[in-house]
Amino acid sequence: MEGQFDYVIVGAGSAGSVLAARLTEDPNTRVLLLEAGGGADKFLIKMPLGMMKAMLKPELTWRMMTEPEPTLNNRRLFLPRGRLLGGSSSINGMVYMRGHSADYDRWAQKGCRGWSHSEVVPYFRRMERSWRGTENYGASGPLPVTKNNTEYLLHDELMQAVANAGLPVTEDIHAGAEEGASLVELTIDEKGRRASTYEAYLKPAMARPNLAVVTHALTRKVVVEDGRATGVEYEVDGEVRVAKAAREVILSGGSYNSPQLLMLSGIGPAEHLAEMGIPLVHNLPGVGRNLSEHPRVPLEFAANGPITFVNQLRFDRAARAVAQWYLFGTGPFARQLNSANPMLRTDPRLAQPDIQLFSNPVKLSAHLWFPGFVKSPEHAFSADVILLHPQARGWVSLKSADPHELPAIRLNLFDNEADFVTARAGLRLARKIYGTEPMAGLIERESIPGAEVQSDAAMDEHIRATAGTTQHPVGTCAMGTGPNAVVDPELRVHGLAGLRVIDASIMPDVPGGNTNGPTIMVAEKASDLIRGRSLPAVEKEAA
Known part of the structure; x- marks a missing residue:
């Protein structure tokens, strides 16, 4: 042809x-x-x-980087495509x-x-x-x-915390008010x-x-x-x-x-x-x-015990999970790590949600481990704030x-004050959710940026030093x-x-x-x- x-x-x-x-x-x-x-x-x-692992493989991606970003301390951001x-x-x-x-x-x-x-x-x-x-x-x-499949992801606890914080939850983010915390949907087939x-x-x-x-x-x-x-x-x-x-x-x-x-x-x-x-x-x-x-600003909390998805990354359990996925298309490796998908308004006067929380019961940098050989990753929750409509x-x-x-x-992320305002409000809203029971009872402390970061200036410094992208x-x-x-x-x-x-x-x-x-x-x-x-x-x- x-x-x-x-x-x-x-x-x-x-x-x-x-x-x-x-x-x-x-x-x-x-x-x-x-x-x-x-x-x-x-x-x-x-x-x-x-x-x-796949998005870090050079043979599978365009290894793009930004130019130094002047509003993010001249950092260069990784953009795998x-x-x-x-x-x-x-x-x-x-x-x-x-x-x-x-x-x-x-x-x-x-x-x-x-x-x-x-x-x-x-x-x-x-x-x-x-x-x-x-x-x-x-x-x-x-x-x-x-x-x-939300087993091991502490989904119910996060959804209840959102509700207890006085924020909306929904069975379907695409129907009705189109806002609130919901179960995440995935492009995964019926065989996992x-x-x-x-x-x-x-x-x-x-x-x-x-x-x-x-x-x-x-x-x-x-x-x-x-x-x-x-x-x-x-x-x-x-x-x-x-x-x-x-x-x-x-x-x-x-x-x-x-x-x-x-x-x-x-x-x-x-x-x-x-x-x-x-x-x-x-x-x-x-x-x-x-x-x-969509800019992404990290927020992390240290868990108060071995309660996160890190447990499923212990080498013997991970090997079993891979076999379960391969043979049956089920198990902890057949799904995503997302606990829930909050789409929220930081200001009730807004017409639609302006932030999304990237909520996971594990750091994405977590690795396989085994007692006595490879140290366990930290048990942590991530709740990155994503700006849905950046200027x-x-x-x-x-x-x-x-x-x-x-x-x-x-x-040019955060080259304007409006995006900083949204990010600060999003960080405060995420803190409110994770500081509400039952999530509050699972958390020892805020690890990133830390509970001492409260003022607008301190939050802006955190944003400039750590903000990244969602690859959108x-x-x-x-x-x-x-x-x-x-x-x-x-x-x-x-x-x-x-x-x-x-x-x-x-x-x-x-x-x-x-x-x-x-x-x-x-x-x-x-x-x-x-x-x-x-x-x-x-x-x-x-x-």
């Missing part, structure tokens, strides 16, 4: 795998899918708790959320017609195979959505295996004769002729090849790689491209701008015209109609024919929740946009 394609898709991640599978449902549509990484049929990827089939959906934490309904209505208000909540819900339903089995959720889609977009979408489609998948293929640039994208230039084993696209080239590299590839192709801010010595093909100043990411905006730019060199990234970057090829928009509401690159961007980079701002689910939704909806059709809108979800 080489050279004979209707669509060439760059990137087999959360969006690209979905697009390849959906477009090739038509046997007359020929698709080439290019992935810079390799396969995803690996033990650490399939076993859910393997995520703690999946470099394999399934992309970051093959190494992420598997948390499934749609995002708040107001997030999508805000997109529509910004001129992104067709992207309101009522118009995207049908695509969430189409992709879901939800454990809930209600009319609000999909029951037969390709993506399994299961509830977390990670449900990446590779497993759920791409792998079943790879037997189709009209789909070609090439791994270890680094795309160098989009080929543009007379104002139209006609194909891509890519490299495999040092050999440079060209693939032609009769209909469209689709970039699905994610919020860092997609703008990088546009700029390598001469599509982007004219002044920056001139600095890099890249001939200008199309001046598009918004490429690489508008980068938005900060960063950027992605080129370091050179070499496609092998990773881009320059600056997040969006916005660098933003959808819209203004001068800095990169794609239109049908995800076509402004001013060029035959070229779309379809991934998290098109989101005008970051949704209030984990972003893998929304990215898959974007690809589902885009596959219909490409084919000139759409699912009917849902006026209001049933309660």
Whole structure:
């Protein structure tokens, strides 16, 4: 099939795998899918708790780092992104959320017609195979959505503490008020295996004769002729090849790689491209701008005894848990570590939650141990505060015209007072929850940043010294109609024919929740946009 394609898709991640599978449902549509990484049929990827190691493996990730962050004491932040089939959906934490309904209505208000909540819900339903089995959720889609097994996670204690602190709890974060602490939902299948977009979408489609998948293929640039994208230039084993696209080239590299590839192709801010010595093909100043990411501020408590998930990491128990997962798809290694998923408002006057707590009965740095040989990790609770709607905006730019060199990234986290205000309020709210029974009775002390850190100035110092990310970057090829928009509401690159961007980079701002689910939704909806059709809108979800 080489050279004979209707669509060439760059990137087999959360969006690209979905697009390849959906477009090739038509046997007359020929698709080439290019992935810079390799396969995803690996033990650490399939076993859910393997995520703690998988995202640190150099062979599975793009090893990106930010530039020194001026508002975070000039620290450089680690930004691992999946470099394999399934992309970051093959190494992420598997948390499934749609995002708040107001997030999508805000997109529509910004001129992104067709992207309101009522118009995207049908695509969430189409992709879901939800454990809930209600009319609000999909029951037969390709993506399994299961509830977390909370044994060993002290879930009930945390939920009760939230309620006792006078804060909301909910059975379903996507229904009703869309706020409160809830059971976390996961993209894990019924056999206890990670449900990446590779497993759920791409792998079943790879037997189709009209789909070609090439791994270890680094795309160098989009080929543009007379104002139209006609194909891509890519490299495999040092050999440079060209693939032609009769209909469209689709970039699905994610919020860092997609703008990088546009700029390598001469599509982007004219002044920056001139600095890099890249001939200008199309001046598009918004490429690489508008980068938005959920900041994360750590908060930890030392447990008052050996009561946390560290007990399950004792070597003999861990070996048994791995065997249980492998044979039966059950046990403590077949799920996530999340105790619960609080989505809360720090101010009752707000229209929707502004923080999420990353609540775990263990540090993510915890390791296997065995008495007398390897010391046990500290028994601790983490309750990192995540800002759901940060004001900060960063950027992605080129370091050179070499496609092998990773881009320059600056997040600019906490470059404004509003985000500090939200983070401080979130830390105080998390302290309130963990200082309320029954959680209070399980805690010896606050270990990070420490109970003595109380003033705004001291909290700000803690934020600058420790804040990180949740690996939810969006916005660098933003959808819209203004001068800095990169794609239109049908995800076509402004001013060029035959070229779309379809991934998290098109989101005008970051949704209030984990972003893998929304990215898959974007690809589902885009596959219909490409084919000139759409699912009917849902006026209001049933309660």
